[in-house]
Amino acid sequence: MNPDLKKERDGASFDPEKIVNLLYGGPDRVKRKRKLESLALNDPDFQHEDLNFMSREQQYETQLKKSIMVVQKQEKHGIMGPEDSAHYVYNGAFKAMAGPFGLHTSMFLPTLRGQATDEQKDKWLKMAENYAIIGTYAQTEMGHGTFLRGLETTATYDPHTQEFDLHTPTPTGTKWWPGCLGKTSNYCVLMAQLYIHGKSYGPHPFMVQIRSLEDHKPLPGVTVGDIGPKFGYAGNDNGFLRFDHVRIPRDNMLMKYSRVEPDGTYVKPPSSKLAYGTMVQVRSFIVSEAAESLAKAVTIATRYSCVRRQSEMKPGHPEPQVLDYVTQQYKLFPYLAAAYAFMFAARAMVSVYFRSMERITRGDITVLPELHALSSGLKSLSSWVMNAGIEECRMACGGHGYSHASGIPSIYAEHTPAATYEGENTVLMLQTARYLMKSYSQSVQGEKLAGSVAYLAGVQPVPVAGRTRDVLDLQVLIEAYQHRAARLVHEAALQLRKEQQAGKDQPDAWNATSVDLVKAATAHSQYFVVKNFAARLADPAVDSSVRAVLTSLCQLHALHGVVNNSGDFLEDGYMTGTDIRQARRHINALMAKLRPDAVALVDAFDYPDGILNSILGRYDGNVYEHLLEWAKASPLNKTDVHQSYHKYLKPFLQANRAKL
Ligand SMILES: CCCCCCCCCCCCCCCCCCCCCC(=O)SCCNC(=O)CCNC(=O)[C@H](O)C(C)(C)COP(=O)(O)OP(=O)(O)OC[C@H]1O[C@@H](n2cnc3c(N)ncnc32)[C@H](O)[C@@H]1OP(=O)(O)O
Numbered sequence: 236m237n238p239d240l241k242k243e244r245d246g247a248s249f250d251p252e253k254i255v256n257l258l259y260g261g262p263d264r265v266k267r268k269r270k271l272e273s274l275a276l277n278d279p280d281f282q283h284e285d286l287n288f289m290s291r292e293q294q295y296e297t298q299l300k301k302s303i304m305v306v307q308k309q310e311k312h313g314i315m316g317p318e319d320s321a322h323y324v325y326n327g328a329f330k331a332m333a334g335p336f337g338l339h340t341s342m343f344l345p346t347l348r349g350q351a352t353d354e355q356k357d358k359w360l361k362m363a364e365n366y367a368i369i370g371t372y373a374q375t376e377m378g379h380g381t382f383l384r385g386l387e388t389t390a391t392y393d394p395h396t397q398e399f400d401l402h403t404p405t406p407t408g409t410k411w412w413p414g415c416l417g418k419t420s421n422y423c424v425l426m427a428q429l430y431i432h433g434k435s436y437g438p439h440p441f442m443v444q445i446r447s448l449e450d451h452k453p454l455p456g457v458t459v460g461d462i463g464p465k466f467g468y469a470g471n472d473n474g475f476l477r478f479d480h481v482r483i484p485r486d487n488m489l490m491k492y493s494r495v496e497p498d499g500t501y502v503k504p505p506s507s508k509l510a511y512g513t514m515v516q517v518r519s520f521i522v523s524e525a526a527e528s529l530a531k532a533v534t535i536a537t538r539y540s541c542v543r544r545q546s547e548m549k550p551g552h553p554e555p556q557v558l559d560y561v562t563q564q565y566k567l568f569p570y571l572a573a574a575y576a577f578m579f580a581a582r583a584m585v586s587v588y589f590r591s592m593e594r595i596t597r598g599d600i601t602v603l604p605e606l607h608a609l610s611s612g613l614k615s616l617s618s619w620v621m622n623a624g625i626e627e628c629r630m631a632c633g634g635h636g637y638s639h640a641s642g643i644p645s646i647y648a649e650h651t652p653a654a655t656y657e658g659e660n661t662v663l664m665l666q667t668a669r670y671l672m673k674s675y676s677q678s679v680q681g682e683k684l685a686g687s688v689a690y691l692a693g694v695q696p697v698p699v700a701g702r703t704r705d706v707l708d709l710q711v712l713i714e715a716y717q718h719r720a721a722r723l724v725h726e727a728a729l730q731l732r733k734e735q736q737a738g739k740d741q742p743d744a745w746n747a748t749s750v751d752l753v754k755a756a757t758a759h760s761q762y763f764v765v766k767n768f769a770a771r772l773a774d775p776a777v778d779s780s781v782r783a784v785l786t787s788l789c790q791l792h793a794l795h796g797v798v799n800n801s802g803d804f805l806e807d808g809y810m811t812g813t814d815i816r817q818a819r820r821h822i823n824a825l826m827a828k829l830r831p832d833a834v835a836l837v838d839a840f841d842y843p844d845g846i847l848n849s850i851l852g853r854y855d856g857n858v859y860e861h862l863l864e865w866a867k868a869s870p871l872n873k874t875d876v877h878q879s880y881h882k883y884l885k886p887f888l889q890a891n892r893a894k895l
């Protein structure tokens with residue numbers, strides 16, 4: 236063990252194991268998590284050369300082979316539920332990298348479970364759950380991802396044959412992006428515009444076979460392939476798909492909510508948005524993905540910052556650990572705090588999702604708007620912060636952060652699309668804003684608000700100028716966030732009205748106000764995260780040493796948000812210049828307080844080396860010797876003299892020498 240890291244661990248004020256238990260739901264679940272992770276990490280069948288040294292084709296093939304073994308071994312070991320799968324498959328076997336069955340499990344199966352009738356489930360779900368067929372979720376097209384109502388692929392009902400005719404009428408109507416579509420899937424859930432007797436009924440889900448079950452060739456009328464290399468996701472065959480009047484039977488439309496009768500009568504769903512259910516589920520889970528990815532990057536950068544020594548702080552003294560530079564702490568600690576904040580927010584989001592789904596299953600769809608607004612806002616906020624945080628961690632590792640040996644570039648490349656997929660972040664924040672505007676106007680009309688928007692009922696009065704307040708007090712901070720969110724919602728609503736009064740129609744007024752609307756929705760989501768973090772600490776079951784250190788982190792998270800967005804808190808005089816100055820001082824003091832616990836706090840995320848996949852973030856801190864070892868394994872180092880020397884460099888050098 237590197238002595239610097241050992242010293243850090245020996246000096247911590249708490250036992251990280253207590254936080255591990257808090258994060259993962261108690262000792263039994265931690266035991267299970269570790270067992271499943273190590274089962275996957277130590278399985279010789281899952282070992283392969285570093286993906287960074289492979290071509291894209293090799294990466295796809297390697298991940299496909301592993302996906303198949305993972306499925307077989309899951310069955311053998313009885314690893315089934317979502318939590319177990321997150322540990323064994325997502326983190327353990329795949330180290331959170333995209334694999335060729337990812338969309339089958341994350342969207343195809345959930346759509347069948349959520350959108351198919353019982354008869355349809357009997358027909359397809361068992362086959363899909365047992366991997367007799369492999370599917371994906373084919374919605375986005377080359378021309379439209381965001382605007383679902385603009386999808387061009389059509390499903391036209393023919394009552395004479397009781398079939399749908401699937402057709403791609405234009406180049407832009409080509410399905411583009413669906414994961415695992417290019418080479419792997421033989422089925423898909425297709426989102427297409429439903430037409431009956433010439434009338435459009437909007438996007439609906441259809442179960443469609445696209446490849447032969449015999450030889451995997453595209454079925455007649457189907458054109459399908461891989462969309463080519465991307466920023467990341469090399470192991471995933473994101474694909475394209477076109478239909479030339481392909482016919483499918485009537486009961487291939489997933490009809491749990493809306494139906495087409497044999498004669499072409501359309502039976503409306505209780506809400507047209509129920510067809511968007513899988514997206515809401517995945518958005519709810521992406522908050523976990525964002526929290527975890529940020530936590531991994533912070534773990535790497537924090538450990539490495541204790542091993543890395545650089546410069547002379549004091550003349551003649553040994554070089555300090557770079558984490559002792561307060562500027563380095565200011566880069567990392569706010570993201571350490573954010574990773575914790577989002578871990579807790581993610582747990583809350585998942586439980587809101589499951590609670591809401593219980594009610595929706597019982598027929599109560601009144602919870603849908605709140606669930607959509609909360610999941611859209613938290614998915615966007617968490618993935619934005621994750622993106623900024625991973626990049627900051629990379630830079631905080633200096634030059635070595637840029638190497639794949641750090642593990643950070645691949646975390647970034649694999650998870651940065653979370654800001655785009657499953658709904659582009661700005662677009663989703665505007666959905667949250669839409670709900671906030673609606674709720675706000677309901678409250679103005681005297682309706683009682685409930686749930687996450689209850690606070691909009693009254694903007695708190697601005698306190699008397701000059702009054703002093705303790706900005707370290709979490710209750711004071713929560714109230715400040717609440718006030719800011721309520722004010723920004725209120726002001727965005729006023730601005731929206733002003734734009735309309737000035738003669739704009741509603742859509743133009745909405746567009747003109749949209750920067751303010753995104754700001755209001757972001758503030759609303761941040762308020763939720765801060766309040767939820769503080770509420771988690773109030774749980775009497777939390778150990779006192781843990782509460783102490785997490786309270787500092789919660790304060791840091793909230794204060795950093797105040798300082799970074801100080802204009803919002805100052806604008807209406809709610810906070811004063813003195814408050815902000817105090818907040819900055821407190822941040823410095825909190826960082827000094829957290830410094831001795833930094834390594835223990837990242838250890839408590841409990842990512843074993845196999846999952847982190849980073850030389851810089853190794854638990855034992857033996858960075859330098861392993862860096863060299865890693866570089867030696869690079870394909871360019873297979874021989875001392877590369878063959879291109881003989882082909883190009885040698886004649887070039889010889890010719891130049893001959894000229895002298
Ligand atoms: C558990 C243990 C954990 C432990 C550990 C955990 C370990 C970690 C594990 C983590 C694993 C993570 C794995 C991740 C991997 C994922 C891979 C995924 C790959 C990516 C897949 C994809 O990328 S797949 C395509 C996604 N593509 C979109 O995402 C399109 C966006 N675009 C729209 O979604 C619509 O286009 C858009 C804009 C809404 C407008 O829709 P639109 O035009 O129809 O609607 P309008 O705007 O007109 O709105 C009309 C009214 O509908 C309301 N409304 C709209 N949507 C609603 C809805 N869903 N629910 C309710 N209400 C809704 C709205 O609020 C209005 O309400 P109102 O009228 O009352 O105001």
Ligand SMILES: Cc1cc2nc3c(=O)[nH]c(=O)nc-3n(C[C@H](O)[C@H](O)[C@H](O)COP(=O)(O)OP(=O)(O)OC[C@H]3O[C@@H](n4cnc5c(N)ncnc54)[C@H](O)[C@@H]3O)c2cc1C
Pocket residue numbers: 338372373374375378379380381382411412413414468473652655656657658659660661662665
């Ligand atoms: C890695 C990856 C995997 C994916 N996997 C799948 C999959 O499995 N299945 C699938 O169907 N799709 C998949 N997608 C597609 C993904 O869901 C879409 O790319 C996403 O929904 C964004 O849509 P878009 O590409 O049309 O972006 P656009 O909407 O074209 O966004 C471009 C810009 O326009 C802005 N914009 C657009 N509309 C508005 C608006 N109304 N108001 C304000 N600004 C707006 C956006 O904010 C953004 O800045 C995947 C994408 C990626 C990157």
